[in-house]
Amino acid sequence: PPFVKGESAYFISVNRNKKSMTLNLKKEKSVDIVHRLIKQADVLIENFRPGTMEKLSLSYDEVKEINPKIIYCSISGFGQDGPYRLLPGMDQVLQGMGGLMSITGEPDGPPIKVGVAVADIAGGMFAAYGIVVALFNRETGGKGQMIDLSLLDCQVAWLTYRAGSFFASGEIPKPLGSGHPVIVPYQAFKAKDVYVNVAAGNDQLWQKFCKALGLENIMNEQRFATNAMRVKNSSSNN
Missing domain, CATH: 3.40.50.10540 (Crotonobetainyl-coa:carnitine coa-transferase; domain 1)
Incomplete structure (x- = not known):
């Protein structure tokens, strides 16, 4: 059926x-x-x-x-x-x-x-x-x-x-919901009434994303300045 x-x-x-x-x-x-x-x-x-x-x-x-x-x-x-x-x-x-x-x-x-x-x-x-x-x-x-x-x-x-990451690091991949293991922010975020899908796939898009939301104050913070730093501090970015 x-x-x-x-x-x-x-x-x-x-x-x-x-x-x-x-x-x-x-x-x-x-x-x-x-x-x-x-x-x-x-x-x-x-x-x-x-x-x-x-x-x-x-x-x-x-x-x-x-x-x-x-x-x-x-x-x-x-x-x-x-x-x-x-x-x-x-x-x-x-x-x-x-x-x-x-x-x-x-x-x-x-x-x-x-x-x-x-x-x-x-x-x-x-x-x-x-x-x-x-x-x-x-x-x-x-x-x-x-x-x-x-x-x-x-x-x-x-x-x-995901397989390549396992063979390179030995770490077993885990589920991340709608998130991405090596790109942040790259997932669906829950807003007040709907989910918002964000795909800031590089540092330039991250800056545009922050400007669009009026978040210039965190755009260039050291912990969020590069994608590698955003991945490292992803819990702070959710």
């Missing part, structure tokens, strides 16, 4: 502008249809659990026999090998295992999931990147290839500078 004229809004949101065909891949006739499609396809994408495509006679080795130039992208929760390979990859679980929930939410609060399925979305984006690169490689003299894409890998990649 919700449904619009009998169609799921969720389904439509991720399947708009797509042409679809329903096939029962456990039936030989359906597999024959897929084989015919593979002969003229550039890309095959599948997101079954590892081992399922082999049971359906649609493994990469079998598919490349039909079309050696095909780009075969397998998307799974935890990759095609490893101890978790056969576990289902749900967005909720992946956000937790990938570290995102541990840095989302209010300080000292419970782990919070991002409001949309970012682990699933990240998987789709990284799959698209990988497929485009594989197609480019094929067109420049290469061959078809298989892409083994793990949703957990994609989620960890999205930790970006």
Whole structure:
């Protein structure tokens, strides 16, 4: 839910502008249809659990026999090998295992999931990147290839500078609400009746921000003069 004229809004949101065909891949006739499609396809994408495509006679080795130039992208929760390979990859679980929930939410609060399925979305984006690169490689003299894409890998990649900070300092990142770990002020502040979103991303914007609010008296105070000092004294800046 919700449904619009009998169609799921969720389904439509991720399947708009797509042409679809329903096939029962456990039936030989359906597999024959897929084989015919593979002969003229550039890309095959599948997101079954590892081992399922082999049971359906649609493994990469079998598919490349039909079309050696095909780009075969397998998307799974935890990759095609490893101890978790056969576990289902749900967005909720992946956000937790990938570290995102541990840095989302209010300080000292419970782990919070991002409001949309970012682990699933990240998987789709990284799959698209990988497929485009594989197609480019094929067109420049290469061959078809298989892409083994793990949703957990994609989620960890999205930790970006928070992961970099951990490896540089050894300090475990913590949730900061709407705040930023290395830029201040850069968060939503509660005013009398609404929240005000502030993004003073550098010292010049900090000065403009102070002037707009008539706070010239603190603009050049030593403890707030630079972003590094504002981060250090962020509790004084809230």
